[in-house]
Amino acid sequence: MAKKVxxxxxxxxxxxxxxxxxGRCPECGAWGSMEEKRAVSGGATAAQAAQTGVAPVGLTPTSPARAITAIDPTVATACTTGIGExxxxxxxxxVPGSVILLAGEPGxxxxxxxxxxxxxWTQQKEAxxxxxxxxxxTAEESAGQVRMRAQRTGALQETLYLAAESNLDVAFGHVEQLKPSLLIVDSVQTMHAAGVEGVAGGVAQSRAVTAALTTLAKTSGIPVLLVGHVTKDGNVAxxxxxxxxxxxxLHFEGDRHSSLRxxxxxxxxxxxxxxxxxxEQQSDGIKEVPDPSGLFLSHRGTTPDGTAVTVAMDGVRPIVAEVQSLVVPTESKNPRRAVTGLDVQRVPMVLAVLSARAxxxxxxxxxYVATVGGMKVGEPATDLAVALATASxxxxxxLPxxxxxxxxxxxxxxxxRVPNAERRVQEAARLGYTRAFVPAGSGISRIEGIAVTEVADINDALVATLKA
Structure with a gap:
C-alpha cells in the first residue's frame, strides 16, 4: 500500500x-489550542480500520505480554526518602521508576x-x-548558588552530585555517566530539548522534556523528581x-508571611x-513538623475570653486550631466584619444566627475573627467555635x-454533625484536652481522658460552655 500523508x-x-x-477542544474546552501535525502511514491504522472496514496492520511488539502473576512485585516497592512528612x-x-512533579509558587x-x-537520600544505603x-x-541557578544553599542547610554529601545544565541531552549524558539512584531536575520549564520547536518553558518544550524524562524513568528504574512552576491561578504552568x-x-504551598509550609x-x-x-521554613532550611497542632495554639496558662479551640481536618489529618474573636462597640451604621483564616462567607452567617437564635x-x-498561627480553615466544622468565641x-x-x-x-x-468527629476528639485528648462539646448524635464512644458533652442547638452550647 502506498504511503499516505x-x-x-x-x-x-x-x-x-x-x-x-x-476552534475549541471538545476534551478540555481550550480555545485555539489545536495544532496541525502531519503523519505518514503505510497501512491501515486501527482508527482507519474502524472507519473503512479494512483489516489493520499491526506492529510486532518489542516484548511479549506476560501473565500478571509472573511480574515481580518487588520492582514497585517504595523506598523511603528519609523525610517522614x-x-x-x-x-x-x-517508587522506583516513578516521576514526581513538585509545583509551588516562587520562593x-x-x-x-x-x-x-x-x-x-544519600545518607541511606541500598538493599x-x-x-x-x-x-x-539545576537549570535555574549556578552550581555555586546551589552549593551555598547546601552548605547553609547542611546538605553536603560525597554521593550528592550537582550539574548546572539546561540542555536535556547533556543532562542525559550526566545520568549515563553517574547512573544515580535518584534524579532531581529543577525545573522542567527551564530545560531545553534539542530538535523541538519553541522556547524553554513553552508548550512544546515542556511537553517534550517531561515525556523524555518519563521515558528515562520507566526504562532505567530511576525515580525522577521534577520542579514545576505555577501560574497566577495556582495551576501547574x-x-x-x-x-x-x-x-x-504535589503542591507545596504556604503564606509568605508565615513559616508554615x-x-x-x-x-x-x-x-x-x-x-x-x-x-516549617527556618534559617537553616526546611524542617518537617510531625505534630503541627502546637503551631496553631496560643501558649498561655489560662484561657482568655473570646477564644475557642476546635479540631480541623486537613485531608485525613486532624489539627487542633484556635479561633479568636474580638467585639468592639461602634457608632457606625455598617459595623465592620473582619475575617482572617476562615471562610469570609460563613462567619457573617454564624454571627446572624447567634443574633437571631440566641x-x-x-x-x-x-x-474581628481570626485563627492563630496563620492557619486557614474552610470547613463548616469550625462554625461552633466562631459562635462561642464571639459570645465569650x-x-x-x-470557655471552660x-x-x-x-x-x-x-x-x-x-x-x-461533622465528619470524623471521633478522630477529632481523639486528637484533642492526645494533646491533653479534657472536655469536648460536640453535636448531638455524633455517636462518639468513650475516650479515655476526655469528657464528651453533646449539644443540640446554639442555646444548648451557650448554656453548656458559658452558663448563658
Missing part, C-alpha cells in the same frame, strides 16, 4: 487528537525541599549495602498533559491524595479550660 490536529493543552481542525504524602516513599521553598530530599547516589540538575504524564503531582498530593498513582505533610446581637458592634468576647466570660468545640451551625440554630 495525512493531517492530525492535536490539542496542546490535553493532547486530544482530531482529523480536522476545531514527604513519605506520608507519597504513600510510604518513592515557597521547592528547591530547598528537594535539596534536603537529596541529602537524606545490597551500597551507598545511594543522587544527581541534582504549561500544558495540562504534564500532569497526565507524571505519576505524582503544606505539602498536598493532587495526583498519586501509588497512594491516597488526602494526606498532607507539614514543614439573642447575642452584634448590629452595633464590630467583630461579648459576655467577657472564657482545656476544652474543644466541634459543630456546624445551621440557620435554625441547630448544631449539625
Amino acid at each position: 495525512r493531517s492530525i490536529h492535536t490539542c496542546s493543552e490535553c493532547g486530544y487528537s482530531s482529523p480536522k481542525w476545531l 514527604l513519605d506520608r504524602v507519597l504513600g510510604n516513599g518513592v 515557597v521553598g521547592k528547591s530547598t525541599l528537594l535539596l534536603e530530599v537529596a541529602n537524606r 545490597d549495602g551500597t551507598a545511594r547516589t543522587a544527581l541534582y540538575i 504549561g500544558p495540562r498533559v504534564l500532569e497526565h504524564l507524571v505519576d505524582v503531582v 503544606m505539602l498536598r498530593g493532587i495526583k498519586n498513582r501509588f497512594g491516597a491524595t488526602d494526606e498532607v505533610g507539614c514543614f 439573642g447575642k446581637r452584634t448590629h452595633n458592634q464590630e467583630v 468576647a461579648m459576655m467577657k466570660k472564657p 479550660p482545656k476544652s474543644v468545640v466541634l459543630g456546624e451551625v445551621g440557620l435554625a440554630g441547630e448544631i449539625r
Whole structure:
C-alpha cells in the first residue's frame, strides 16, 4: 500500500487528537489550542480500520505480554526518602521508576525541599549495602548558588552530585555517566530539548522534556523528581498533559508571611491524595513538623475570653486550631466584619444566627475573627467555635479550660454533625484536652481522658460552655 500523508490536529493543552481542525477542544474546552501535525502511514491504522472496514496492520511488539502473576512485585516497592512528612504524602516513599512533579509558587521553598530530599537520600544505603547516589540538575541557578544553599542547610554529601545544565541531552549524558539512584531536575520549564520547536518553558518544550524524562524513568528504574512552576491561578504552568504524564503531582504551598509550609498530593498513582505533610521554613532550611497542632495554639496558662479551640481536618489529618474573636462597640451604621483564616462567607452567617437564635446581637458592634498561627480553615466544622468565641468576647466570660468545640451551625440554630468527629476528639485528648462539646448524635464512644458533652442547638452550647 502506498504511503499516505495525512493531517492530525492535536490539542496542546490535553493532547486530544482530531482529523480536522476545531476552534475549541471538545476534551478540555481550550480555545485555539489545536495544532496541525502531519503523519505518514503505510497501512491501515486501527482508527482507519474502524472507519473503512479494512483489516489493520499491526506492529510486532518489542516484548511479549506476560501473565500478571509472573511480574515481580518487588520492582514497585517504595523506598523511603528519609523525610517522614514527604513519605506520608507519597504513600510510604518513592517508587522506583516513578516521576514526581513538585509545583509551588516562587520562593515557597521547592528547591530547598528537594535539596534536603537529596541529602537524606544519600545518607541511606541500598538493599545490597551500597551507598545511594543522587544527581541534582539545576537549570535555574549556578552550581555555586546551589552549593551555598547546601552548605547553609547542611546538605553536603560525597554521593550528592550537582550539574548546572539546561540542555536535556547533556543532562542525559550526566545520568549515563553517574547512573544515580535518584534524579532531581529543577525545573522542567527551564530545560531545553534539542530538535523541538519553541522556547524553554513553552508548550512544546515542556511537553517534550517531561515525556523524555518519563521515558528515562520507566526504562532505567530511576525515580525522577521534577520542579514545576505555577501560574497566577495556582495551576501547574504549561500544558495540562504534564500532569497526565507524571505519576505524582504535589503542591507545596504556604503564606509568605508565615513559616508554615503544606505539602498536598493532587495526583498519586501509588497512594491516597488526602494526606498532607507539614514543614516549617527556618534559617537553616526546611524542617518537617510531625505534630503541627502546637503551631496553631496560643501558649498561655489560662484561657482568655473570646477564644475557642476546635479540631480541623486537613485531608485525613486532624489539627487542633484556635479561633479568636474580638467585639468592639461602634457608632457606625455598617459595623465592620473582619475575617482572617476562615471562610469570609460563613462567619457573617454564624454571627446572624447567634443574633437571631440566641439573642447575642452584634448590629452595633464590630467583630474581628481570626485563627492563630496563620492557619486557614474552610470547613463548616469550625462554625461552633466562631459562635462561642464571639459570645465569650461579648459576655467577657472564657470557655471552660482545656476544652474543644466541634459543630456546624445551621440557620435554625441547630448544631449539625461533622465528619470524623471521633478522630477529632481523639486528637484533642492526645494533646491533653479534657472536655469536648460536640453535636448531638455524633455517636462518639468513650475516650479515655476526655469528657464528651453533646449539644443540640446554639442555646444548648451557650448554656453548656458559658452558663448563658
